Amino acid sequence: MRSSSGPVGTATLDATPETGVAAGVRCVLEAVFDAVAQTRADATALLSRVTAGGRRPVSADLAALRPGLHLRLARCPLVSGAGFVARPGLLDDVPAWLEWWQSDSAGEVQPLLLDLDPQRSAYSDYTHWEWFALPRDTGERTVAGPYVDYLCSDEYSLTLSAPVTVAGRFAGVAAADVYLRHFEAAVLPLLQRLPGPAYLVNARGRVTASTDPGHLAGSLAKEPRPAASLARRRPVSEAGRRLVPCDGLPLVLVVAEP
């Protein structure tokens, strides 16, 4: 997913305003992916060290991730939640675990304490959430959402995540939450540079940010479908619109055909 160069990539980097904006959007989210990659590296090293010591990891081991998580929450203004989410069965002492930290409205960093007891909570199984299932099933990093995150933050969010593997086996995901209002604040100035209304859609056509009052964030743009543009990794024209992929991300910029 990281191939920004290569014959296809370079061929499309002709400097239209749209490709410039798409690159800017990519840059915004790559900063968040950097934070995810650091958590991923920390978690991989920690779990490998414990396993090499000849025992299964326990939830208390994950406390070693906290300084790094707190640092990323403090340093990356877009990130409102960060952590490592264990594959159920990974840890020896608990069936499931989220080592998850969030910045509250006062800027304080707080742990997320979830009730993961299936006898009491309807939300104890987190393995079907896209931010967990996609990295697990594809082995790739993922942008999930926008979606209402009623598990962790109650916010309309994007979650960026990457799989953590130890000795070739999936151990969980490293992830970071970006509230959609913060994402909008970061990318709207880019979209506003374009001469006409424009919006970003995810791979399934959900509008993620927009300067087009007819296509507001959260709505579904039934046409045009972003799949072709994402698969070909270059701009395509469809249904009177121009679709420009944000290279390396499952996001497509949609503008009216000039």
Place this chain on the structure above:
Amino acid sequence: MKQGMGGARRAVFTPVDNRARVEAVVRRLGDAIELGLLADGEQLPGESELAGQLGVSTVTLREALMALRQQGLVITRRGRGGGSFVSLPELPGTERLQARLAGWSTEELRDLGDHWAAVSGAAARLAAQRTEPEDLLQLRRTLDELAHADDAAARSRMYGRFHVELAAAAQSARLTREQVGLQTEIGALLCLVLAQDAYREEVAERHRSVISAVQDGASDSARELAERCVQESTARLIALRLALPGTASGPRPLEGTHEEQLRPRRHGDSRRDP
């Protein structure tokens, strides 16, 4: 605890009616215990401190604690190390839930149902406009779990989760938060009506039709179906409430509630490795 605020504030501003204040405190603490916000065995603050936090007199608080003791949700130990402690009975008795239901007036239940129908109806309408296959997967999974859940508490959790997921499918954080809040109030009560297999199946059927309407993008009919589903459940709760002793209609035998499955290993199962 936020959800009990409305009741408590109402009570605070009706100084002549001490009963209402006692009931508001009983309901708030009872909900918190039922939901696990106050853990089994946890010590409650001292009487004067707790009364101060809740904005009621110590006399009112004592009456409320007495009612909670009668429901088996609080035990009081005297002497050194004594105080009031949360006590979650192993068995989630139907009687305990009926006592909770008796704390609601039919007018309050009707109003709760109106609020719930407004939130779920609006969520269904928007979800029909904004849905994609992925949203339906979660709703279908919850529907499936409801159809296979044996005990009333699990059915109630799945009922609530369906409506929370519906609000999330509407892409509305506000409606989702509102629905989560509603479920903390109504979730425990729903156990009383969902114990009946026939009604569980009816709810599952209604949820199935909501999913179909959402999938078809039929927003008006999605709204209507979701409203009807929750209105019907509220109507059943009101009928149960009217059948409880101490109301004008007098005591009548309750249908179906004896079927509620008891969960003897409530605290034991969860730490098993999946």
